[in-house]
Amino acid sequence: xxxxxxxxxxxxxxxxxxxxxxxxxxxxxxxxxxxxxxxxxxxxxxxxxxxxxxxxxxxxxxxxxxxxxxxxxxxxxxxxxxxxxxxxxxxxxxxxxxxxxxxxxxxxxxxxxxxxxxxxxxxxxxxxxxxxxxxxxxxxxxxxxxxxxxxxxxxxxxxxxxxxxxxxxxxxxxxxxxxxxxxxxxxxxxxxxxxxxxxxxxxxxxxxxxxxxxxxxxxxxxxxxxxxxxxxxxxxxxxxxxxxxxxxxxxxxxxxxxxxxxxxxxxxxxxx
Amino acid sequence: xxxxxxxxxxxxxxxxxxxxxxxxxxxxxxxxxxxxxxxxxxxxxxxxxxxxxxxxxxxxxxxxxxxxxxxxxxxxxxxxxxxxxxxxxxxxxxxxxxxxxxxxxxxxxxxxxxxxxxxxxxxxxxxxxxxxxxxxxxxxxxxxxxxxxxxxxxxxxxxxxxxxxxxxxxxxxxxxxxxxxxxxxxxxxxxxxxxxxxxxxxxxxxxxxxxxxxxxxxxxxxxxxxxxxxxxxxxxxxxxxxxxxxxxxxxxxxxxxxxxxxxxxxxxxxxxxxxxxxxxxxxxxxxxxxxxxxxxxxxxxxxxxxxxxxxxxxxxxxxxxxxxxxxxxxxxxxxxxxxxxxxxxxxxxxxxxxxxxxxxxxxxxxxxxxxxxxxxxxxxxxxxxxxxxxxxxxxxxxxxxxxxxxxxxxxxxxxxxxxxxxxxxxxxxxxxxxxxxxxxxx
Numbered sequence: 129x130x131x132x133x134x135x136x137x138x139x140x141x142x143x144x145x146x147x148x149x150x151x152x153x154x155x156x157x158x159x160x161x162x163x164x165x166x167x168x169x170x171x172x173x174x175x176x177x178x179x180x181x182x183x184x185x186x187x188x189x190x191x192x193x194x195x196x197x198x199x200x201x202x203x204x205x206x207x208x209x210x211x212x213x214x215x216x217x218x219x220x221x222x223x224x225x226x227x228x229x230x231x232x233x234x235x236x237x238x239x240x241x242x243x244x245x246x247x248x249x250x251x252x253x254x255x256x257x258x259x260x261x262x263x264x265x266x267x268x269x270x271x272x273x274x275x276x277x278x279x280x281x282x283x284x285x286x287x288x289x290x291x292x293x294x295x296x297x298x299x300x301x302x303x304x305x306x307x308x309x310x311x312x313x314x315x316x317x318x319x320x321x322x323x324x325x326x327x328x329x330x331x332x333x334x335x336x337x338x339x340x341x342x343x344x345x346x347x348x349x350x351x352x353x354x355x356x357x358x359x360x361x362x363x364x365x366x367x368x369x370x371x372x373x374x375x376x377x378x379x380x381x382x383x384x385x386x387x388x389x390x391x392x393x394x395x396x397x398x399x400x
Numbered sequence: 401x402x403x404x405x406x407x408x409x410x411x412x413x414x415x416x417x418x419x420x421x422x423x424x425x426x427x428x429x430x431x432x433x434x435x436x437x438x439x440x441x442x443x444x445x446x447x448x449x450x451x452x453x454x455x456x457x458x459x460x461x462x463x464x465x466x467x468x469x470x471x472x473x474x475x476x477x478x479x480x481x482x483x484x485x486x487x488x489x490x491x492x493x494x495x496x497x498x499x500x501x502x503x504x505x506x507x508x509x510x511x512x513x514x515x516x517x518x519x520x521x522x523x524x525x526x527x528x529x530x531x532x533x534x535x536x537x538x539x540x541x542x543x544x545x546x547x548x549x550x551x552x553x554x555x556x557x558x559x560x561x562x563x564x565x566x567x568x569x570x571x572x573x574x575x576x577x578x579x580x581x582x583x584x585x586x587x588x589x590x591x592x593x594x595x596x597x598x599x600x601x602x603x604x605x606x607x608x609x610x611x612x613x614x615x616x617x618x619x620x621x622x623x624x625x626x627x628x629x630x631x632x633x634x635x636x637x638x639x640x641x642x643x644x645x646x647x648x649x650x651x652x653x654x655x656x657x658x659x660x661x662x663x664x665x666x667x668x669x670x671x672x673x674x675x676x677x678x679x680x681x682x683x684x685x686x687x688x689x690x691x692x693x694x695x696x697x698x699x700x701x702x703x704x705x706x707x708x709x710x711x712x713x714x715x716x717x718x719x720x721x722x723x724x725x726x727x728x729x730x731x732x733x734x735x736x737x738x739x740x741x742x743x744x745x746x747x748x749x750x751x752x753x754x755x756x757x758x759x760x761x762x763x764x765x766x767x768x769x770x771x772x773x774x775x776x777x778x779x780x781x782x783x784x785x786x787x788x789x790x791x792x793x794x795x796x797x798x799x800x801x802x803x804x805x806x807x808x809x810x811x812x813x814x815x816x817x818x819x820x821x822x823x824x825x826x827x828x829x830x831x832x833x834x835x836x837x838x839x840x841x842x
Contacts, residue, residue: 243743243744244741244743245766247766248826248829249826249829249830249833251833253833253836253837253840254829254832254833254836256836257829257832257833257836258491258740258741258829259487259491259492259741259742259743260487260491260492260493261487261493266485266493
């Protein structure tokens with residue numbers, strides 16, 4: 129017998145033995161997995177951001193298939209995707225609006241004066257260990273970018289000492305919210321562009337001293353609002369987005385420009 | 401003679417004790433005082449006064465809430481102007497009670513002379529009574545941490561205390577407040593120590609003083625020569641000998657376990673400033689309302705030690721010592737090693753501010769942080785024996801694994817590592833950031 133035939137037979141024999149082993153193992157140790165999990169995973173955005181509270185997209189998919197409900201929807205996926213996932217699971221999904229993160233501060237270095245040269249670690253929490261604020265306003269965005277670091281979608285950037293959020297890139301995953309030591313990030317619906325860009329609960333005069341565009345609690349916005357959507361509480365205006373109709377009347381009357389329209393921010397404060 | 405000291409790590413920065421030979425001065429009552437509501441570690445106090453309340457010197461402004469908390473008293477007669485949030489020495493914004501005094505400009509010495517001395521029979525004092533008096537007087541550790549003294553003096557029953565160490569090490573450069581207290585008020589200190597001695601059975605007392613304060617060692621040796629159970633221990637000058645754990649190691653050669661407290665090895669450490677306050681609380685019925693502050697730094701024309709009421713703004717000290725405001729680039733409260741930078745000249749002196757230092761840019765380096773060159777200096781000088789370089793690198797990489805958590809929590813933030821780092825790394829800041837990460841996880 130020629131050598132090549134022996135070699136072929138030996139190798140073929142090995143292949144046969146090991147493949148039968150694999151065949152046996154695949155039958156013996158077979159674990160049933162719901163095929164829908166894979167389907168849902170494919171439909172999900174696949175960013176593995178963790179915004180839903182699970183370890184990643186496949187962990188979330190496993191959860192929704194197991195529970196058979198979409199009560200806590202993927203914060204990143206749009207309503208179309210969620211509808212498709214609902215189809216896979218045989219559920220009716222109410223379309224919900226995309227949420228975006230929004231900063232309740234416009235204390236740029238021009239508006240709220242820097243009180244010190246901070247030379248420590250570039251992180252908001254680290255700065256908070258040295259001093260409660262780096263700016264004149266104790267509530268202001270520190271502008272060191274702990275949230276920028278955390279954002280998995282590149283939607284946040286530092287500009288003039290505050291964080292600027294790109295509404296188009298923001299998916300509303302909400303990861304940035306707990307990374308802010310000042311607690312000045314919140315979620316708002318994508319279509320509602322009017323925001324109160326201040327979180328200062330000091331009295332009007334003190335707030336104004338600290339920042340040029342601080343909300344002074346003058347109540348003008350509350351009076352002009354026809355939809356009962358804006359209320360001043362603790363010297364700070366707050367918008368109820370369930371009622372807001374984007375009429376922008378409050379923006380016009382605000383004497384300190386602390387109510388702004390996203391995308392059309394006024395950078396220099398008007399004189400009071 | 402071979403002097404005692406702690407074995408591991410440590411540095412010897414320039415001492416710069418500019419005010420060591422200057423007697424304690426008395427300040428005047430400033431035009432306005434800002435008394436911080438919370439000057440201790442523990443539960444926040446409840447404010448008892450309102451805007452417009454007239455207060456007498458010694459009145460309780462804020463009451464301790466629970467056991468681990470401490471009273472705050474009005475340091476002067478006056479009227480509550482406002483209750484506001486204000487940046488403290490140390491950067492944090494805290495609630496303060498602003499008091500407009502009735503007699504601004506009055507010398508604080510004449511105020512103190514108005515208090516009457518009352519002899520107390522120390523032997524007749526009950527233990528609980530002593531603790532209660534100390535708690536009522538709002539005493540906190542005056543070395544810097546501000547832990548309520550009565551809590552420290554109430555160890556759980558399963559811990560036997562056999563040694564009391566009086567901390568007169570004052571290892572930080574520039575500060576001389578404790579040094580002057582030991583020289584000028586040695587008899588008061590000894591009487592204060594005798595009160596503490598009553599609290600424990602058969603307790604030995606050691607007074608640890610670094611050898612660079614030879615006059616203080618001599619004075620206290622004189623004052624304690626008749627006392628069998630008190631001994632002055634001269635220590636080799638080395639930073640951070642004033643740290644509780646290092647002082648215990650230096651004086652007794654006992655090592656406080658990781659995450660442990662000095663009482664785990666049968667020791668309680670008290671600062672000399674606290675003892676002076678204990679003396680005042682018993683013999684003058686005077687709660688903690690004032691403290692000695694060292695004013696020093698490289699931009700001051702004359703340094704000094706000054707006794708001021710708590711709540712005195714830094715701006716008063718600047719005026720009193722005629723410091724050129726435009727030259728001040730850094731305002732540090734506490735020593736240059738562990739002290740904190742502040743940004744407001746109106747920040748008030750609190751119970752724990754041992755010094756207010758004024759520097760320009762020549763003392764502190766403001767170079768950028770550079771990459772670690774693995775020289776190992778930080779590890780060699782760390783008095784806690786921590787692998788500082790590795791741990792900070794891991795914190796920087798946001799990788800606080802369970803095995804480095806103990807290292808981080810053991811850090812005493814003495815600043816020796818940052819002092820020796822040739823790459824200007826913010827090592828202590830990274831360590832504190834690591835502690836912050838762990839606290840946020842919990």
